[in-house]
Amino acid sequence: MSPGKVFGCLADGVEVHSMSLATRGGLSVEVMTYGATIRSLKAPSAEGLVETILGFERLSDYEADKTYQACIVGRTVNRLRQASFRCDDAVWQVTRNEGPNHLHGGAKGLSRRVWRADARPSDEAPLVLRYVSPAGEEGYPGVLAVEVTLSLPEAMTLQIDYKAEVDAPCPVDLTHHLYFNLDQTPGGDLLDHSLGIRGDEILHVDEACLATGLRLPVAGTLFDLHRPQPLSAILSRKHPQLTQIGLNQSWVLGADTGLDTAPAATLYAPRSGLELALYTDQPCLQAYAGLSRAVAAWGAVALEPQGFIDAVSQPAFPSPWLKPGQVYRRTSRYRFQNLGEA
Template sequence: MKKVLILALAISVWSCNESKKEEAMSIKVENAGVLASGDSVKVYTLKNVAGMEVSIMDLGGTIIKWTAPDKEGKFADITLGSNTPEDYLTSTKYLGALIGRFGNRIAKGKFSLDGNDYTLAVNNGPNALHGGLKGFNAVIWNATPIEGAEPGLKLTYLSKDGEEGYPGNLNVEVVYTLKADNSLSIDYTATTDKNTVVNLTNHAYFNLKGEGQGDILDHEIVLNADKFLPTDAGLIPTGELKPVAGTPFDFTTSHLIGERINDTKDIDIKLGGGYDHCWVFTDQSNKLKSVAMVTEPVSGRTMEVLTTEPAVQFYTGNFLNGTATGKSGVKYERRYGFCLETQHFPDAPNQAAFPTTVLKPGETYKTTTVYKFGVKK
């Protein structure tokens, strides 16, 4: 009888533990509101066994919340964002969103492919930026939760032939997976029925002190990149791959973001208003490799970036100007967040010397980027 009771108790404890594990690894679905267009928006919150949470809207595949622990184990939201879905189409445009078809800029909104000239929607002075007037950040994606030990969310979208001026019907799939080691993997896949150009990324703005907690100039950063792309006044690459050595763009060893950001004697800093440039990784393989490490010394939070991509746009929130109010009620002033947008080179469709961004029928566009959080004691 005693053995039966002990066995029953053991089964009860096991069941309770399994229930707690399932609760710890969860996906919660909530209604986020209704857009002016009448479209309903949902939010999917992924939670891992360590307590990290990532909330993603189907509008733009946008990361609207991302919590990470500090050196004392206290969690804080470390991404910028807004309180309403509509704001993500206006005042906080691009924050946390998926970017496509083409992340970054294409000069004059034009390119030629296979002898055909294409004119894109222009939305950044004379240039096309982040997919156009209604890029992937502004559409509602089909969302499918992925249950399991590491919760995920699969997002799909069909970008039709001619959308924003781009050729071909492009089928896109993005999978977010929140892992037990406090990393978020973003896997991008796309296919087309006509030759086209593709450059997908995510535009999360980070502040490892916590969202709304001041600027990011005291963050330390390392970039495993020995070259960067100088630009003209419109932030279009000149075509040169310039060595970072001896410039304010050398982050091959750790530097504070704010250490040289105002060095306007440097023409590239002056034109960018700080850092808003594409760094070219020393390792140009398409394998998953560690390319960046950011540390916030007070909280101890660290963020490592791994990617299969050849470059990253490091942007320091130079155009934030206090007009947008964040989700905590704080106005986002200049340099209140930084971005590390893994990608191919800006304006690649117009620059033959850059790695190609052309995708053809029968091929599969496939890239992975991982953001992994830790703490430095």
């Protein structure tokens, strides 16, 4: 009934553990207590188990990382304008960690904390990680108690359930920042991957990638991915919202997407034959294809189910506020298939 094995020690000497989650003939997952980070997510293919996400071999690399490799992000994911928000006539100033703005929960957020893992009877049992964020951490109001459960409801499906409660009103929006590449082999190329997203609109953002409150229809643009397109084709086109680093957009998901309906996104690698279908009950999906070979040899695309960007500042967006007595619940499912050679 151990919480896992020691993966290493942080610079301050705190131990970090890693745990396995696996089913026979299915996915093999490794999770760390540091940032509730998914260090490895392997799926079976014709060539054996294939690593599908990026990560590091050493804990020190995770400590130094600034790209949010596969960790949880929050209390709020994405960006908050001027790192502040108003509640009951009080202005809350949270950490500025991207110029004057707030990104992914702050300098440490939930991503750089050591979580507590429940003991389990076996590697097939769901893995539960918990963290209590004290009042004032990163400038947020109130105490936030978070519980993340990772499970394998099917051999080829990873499910992540998020649960949170507060003792004072606080904006809450949680996700995992997984960078995917389904063909990390010599000769493999992220640009060969086909990406599909079921969204009719993207959120308009300014030069700082902050939402302006506008929504742009995707019809007739490179962002219309109802029919999956190779990333090479997507990134070869031009659009005022396409950033210098590539895709960094948030799609508003259609009403026909959900946990038990159509996937929010699909990603397919023709060489490995692996396809990922992402199901979520979140209203938006951020796709970020800016992690180049200068950072990771294989390149990667991050798929981040989440709420609306900077919803605390945009009254037209659904409210991100969680109040005492309410329970925040969100779920994402990552379902893999081996479609064989294209």
